[in-house]
Amino acid sequence: REVIEKSRSFLPFDFKIRCATINKDAFNNYHHAFLVPDEGFSHLIKLHDSLYSGLLADNLRLDIDFIPHVGVGNDESSRECQGMVQFWNNQDFCISGRISKLQVVEFDFDTNILRKLEEIPLERPYKISGLPHS
Template sequence: MALLVIAVPEFSSNNYDLIQSFRAENDVLFYNVVKPHFTLVFPVFDVSIEAFKQEIVEKSRGFHSFDFKIRCATINKDAFNNYYHTFLVPDEGFSNLIKLHDSLYSGLLADNLRLDIDFIPYIGVGNDECSEKCQKMAQFWNSNDFCISGRISKLQVVEFDFDTKKLSKLEEIRLEHT
């Protein structure tokens, strides 16, 4: 079991449906596991659930809810397996996600931060072992003039079971309203 922190955006139903219909066809790894989200803390194995939840509450204190806009897609090679991923990356709200991520890793979780891997806030929409397939997915998005708007107003502490591929929400933390 691993502990993570995700931000599940609030979207218009049109944007949500657009992302989910694309994911249904292209996200073979996570479509049936989790809704569209930004991962802010990646799998942690060496901290108790209670200590983890307490740390996330503490480190997210003072952060306000914020809007974001996504206008581009990119691909990324997974550092842990043979998959490539297609990501929707925000233009606006990018710095808020970076600062929140950095805060969450600034105390108890500091030793879990991977400095050898760039943190890019993203919503995963596709994956494949073939890089060209993921590049075509990104080109699909980038060949259109699109803008997906949303809002981040809460974080979820979740537990992921790698054997069953099951995600369970343990805690929901509301960010301060602006």
């Protein structure tokens, strides 16, 4: 219910990814190569911030920057990882997509099973499936 309520004001939006960046992992010695959106970035940030307000606020990791991304590689060597980033940034590429729904999932760490609990279209009005209405 919380995710449905917090995403209610969002409509589907497009994104375009045209560049890569390097990110130092906060918890180990790895560096990561990320493909990051330049179009749609602000929509992703605002959706993220909305979802992590209210009941989910205690789950927001303030010790890690939120960077919408697709991970394409990592390495303990920052130079190697920067090489991956430079490879991507030397290409004329564009990955386009549309965010039109959210999925609420549950991951069981003991069994490594991911289970979809709810699929929420970014459209108004949305009716909750499988949950009692209040």
